[in-house]
Amino acid sequence: MILDETARPLLDIRALRKNFGAVEILKGVDLAVRPKEVVSIIGSSGSGKTTLLRCVNLLEEFQGGDIILDGETIGYKTAGGKRVRLRDAELSRQRAMTGMVFQSFNLFPHLTAAGNVMLGLRKVKKMGKDEAFAIAEKWLSRVGLGARLNHYPSQLSGGQQQRVAIARALAMNPKLVLLDEVTSALDPELVQEVLTTIKGIADDGATLLIVTHEMRFAREVSDRIVFMEQGRIAEEGTPEVIFGEGRSQRLNEFLKSSRH
């Protein structure tokens, strides 16, 4: 992938701080993602990777710093010198600009595969039924589920469910897609179909921010790797640098411990 190094970042996270109660989980994270870039976040359990993604998708409140998405500061505004959380309708509008794929799929159990993809199109984008269905069909075919449109989640395998979830996120035409360990809940034999799907989407030019424990996949798909440790970004660089011979001691230890 050829990236325009000078382009304005699509996602710009500045000095992000987040705490749960008295515990600080994110201790000032700076991270920029350029359009069409694929960035993978790695790091040990509890280092704050999920929390970071959830902040970007505004599923969590955060206490300091800014998140700027395509030039718009999201989640908070300053009113009378004070930082205030935006209203629900605003948050919803901003959330619709990012897609999120969860570790546990989280498909709507009462809706078919097509229904899952269509809900956001109908209710958020206010599309008509036919238009929404056409888009759902397109995306479900794209993830290899064109023959499963009318299946309910309970009638699909884990890998298929996760691909529906990917279609659901992408059908909204988000500027940025967040993926949080999307293969961790899958049986080993189902992992590859999902990774292949993601690789295809990356090749199509989507901007992806991926949290993963699949080092080989991260190396293959990413333009850049970010290594998180205890709520901070400890190192970042191209896959060649991060996984290369000259890597640092702590990164070496992490990679060794994460190899199954």
Added chain:
Amino acid sequence: MNYTLHFGAVWASFDHLLGGLAIGLGLAVAAVAIGTLIGLLSAFASVSHSRLLRAISGTYVLLIRNIPLLVLVLLVYFALPATGIRLDKYESFIGSLALYAGAYLTEVFRAGLLSVPKGIVEAGRAIGLTRLQTNLYVVAPVMLRNSLPSLGNTFIGMFKDSSIAAAIAIPELTFEARKINVDTFRVVETWSVASGLYIAACFTIAALLRMLERRFPKF
């Protein structure tokens, strides 16, 4: 113990019993319909962030569940006129039974709400649905499907409780049965037929509910 069964007198009034059964079912349907609305509001209140709403819902359930339905029925029927609200006995009974059903349904729906996985709520928010839209299109359908069996049981319970309308002279099944009992003194026949009708109705409703449950996909 010289009692010979003669169902003739009871059959002669069978249409009254059937009419009474229909009234009982009507009372239960109306009460559960209103009670479902009350129960839904109260259940959402019981899981809301507002301490006040939670307290209101909790107090409502606590009060209603621990007071006999008959006391509630009599209180509403005889006491409401004193406050200037005039209801006929049907409206008054349906109101009482709906309040009663609402308390039970609060717990049914509350359990249903707590059984909705947090993940699908977040998935709804993540695609840009507002809080209200998420409740409407994601939480409510899943919760209602999960609550269907208990909702059905509550309906059967309320149908049986519609017998208490006899206390304010609504001519439902129990009232009619007592009338036949007093008129004819075919005691055993009257009560076995009345009980048989209730049982048959309960089993029919239960069977219909199971069919309904099967028609909707299980989660």
Added chain:
Amino acid sequence: MDAFLAQLWIARWPIFDGFLMTIGISVGAIVFGTILGCIVGIQLVFGSFLVKLPFRLYVDIMRGTPLLVLILAAFYVPAVLGLSLSAPQAGTLALGLFAGAHIGELVRGSLQAIPPGQIEAGRAIGLRFPQILANVLLPQALRTALPPWINTGVELIKGSSLLSMIGVGELLLKTQEVIGRNFMTIQFYVFAGILYLVVNIALDLLGKSLERRLGARL
């Protein structure tokens, strides 16, 4: 308020009597219903098909019939069969039969929840079936059945108010009599409601604390 308190003072003994009657009948019914329910539950699990049948029938009839119908039937039927029961006796019988069916189902459910290995373990140490039942199964079953059993008690106290319709002088009937004299409808119905509330909430709390204590031991 003062007028109400004055009337309440005048009516204190009838209401107290009614309250005692409510408690007495409920206690009688729960004792009767519990003994009956244990027998029913055991037969529903361990009885042969022919034994199960009448018990199943009994439970389904009781659970498909409104309590008020049971009460009216218990009031009118025995007399024509040559059995003379007073109204409180008939009422206690109806409530007890009702409770027996519900408790029977509770006992059945909790007996069936006990892993079959328990019976085998009992056999292995040489116990005969009645001994296994008494020493192994019932103690476990009664523990899980306790919270819903308490709830049955609450239902009985509430249900006993229906006995006012067959002239049993329990709390509700006494309240109605008092209202007939002083016409303070709202006040006295509310007062009766509060008495029911207090007893039932106390029972409920008792149940919860027992549940916690048992939960800690299991």
